[in-house]
Amino acid sequence: MGQRGGLIIVQADWVRQNGNTDALQFLWIELTNQCNLQCSHCYAESGPHTAGRNTLSSSQYRQVIIDAYEAGCRQIQFIGGEPTLNPDLPALIQLCSDLSYTFIEVFTNLTRLSNELVACFISHTLLEVFLTR
Numbered sequence: 001m002g003q004r005g006g007l008i009i010v011q012a013d014w015v016r017q018n019g020n021t022d023a024l025q026f027l028w029i030e031l032t033n034q035c036n037l038q039c040s041h042c043y044a045e046s047g048p049h050t051a052g053r054n055t056l057s058s059s060q061y062r063q064v065i066i067d068a069y070e071a072g073c074r075q076i077q078f079i080g081g082e083p084t085l086n087p088d089l090p091a092l093i094q095l096c097s098d099l100s101y102t103f104i105e106v107f108t109n110l111t112r113l114s115n116e117l118v119a120c121f122i123s124h125t126l127l128e129v130f131l132t133r
Contacts, residue, residue, distance in 0.1 A: 024073040029061065031078055031086035037109055039132075058088045065095055075103035084112040090120040097124050107132050 032055055035042070056064070065076065076096055083089055083106055096104045105128045106121075121129055 024068055024071045026075045026077070027065075027068045027073050028077050028079055029064065029092075030080055031055070031061070031083040031089060031092075032081040034085050035080060035082040035109070036085065036111060037082070039109075042132075055086075058091070061088060061092055062095060065092065066099065069099045069101065074101055075105075076101050077105040077107065079107045082109055082112065084108050084110075084117060090116060093120055093124055093127060097126065102126060104128070105130065 068076070078089060078092070080086075089106070093104060093106070104124060104126050107130050109132050110129075121127055
């Protein structure tokens with residue numbers, strides 16, 4: 001277990017060695033702090049002119065999702081900014097489904113809805129999509 005910036009890093013091996021696989025139950029992943037809107041009610045410091053700071057690479061997001069699953073996590077939520085701005089969202093949802101996460105959720109303003117995203121959302125029965133505007 002360690003800390004980097006504002007993140008607490010818990011590796012799956014540490015959780016297994018310490019025998020507490022119930023420790024991590026729900027994972028929030030902020031895919032970007034950027035957003036295509038500037039809603040006055042939004043809690044996130046995001047907007048169209050927000051630089052994509054503190055984002056991970058696609059492989060890093062994948063590894064976080066895998067490590068969390070191996071640590072006992074079965075519920076995940078993709079947030080932002082606007083998570084649909086990250087082109088990896090459908091692949092990350094597929095990864096969660098392949099790993100057998102029991103709850104997958106996306107908080108989105110739905111303004112960037114595409115045929116690919118609609119197909120992705122429909123094909124994953126454990127996925128919930130929440131409109132945030």
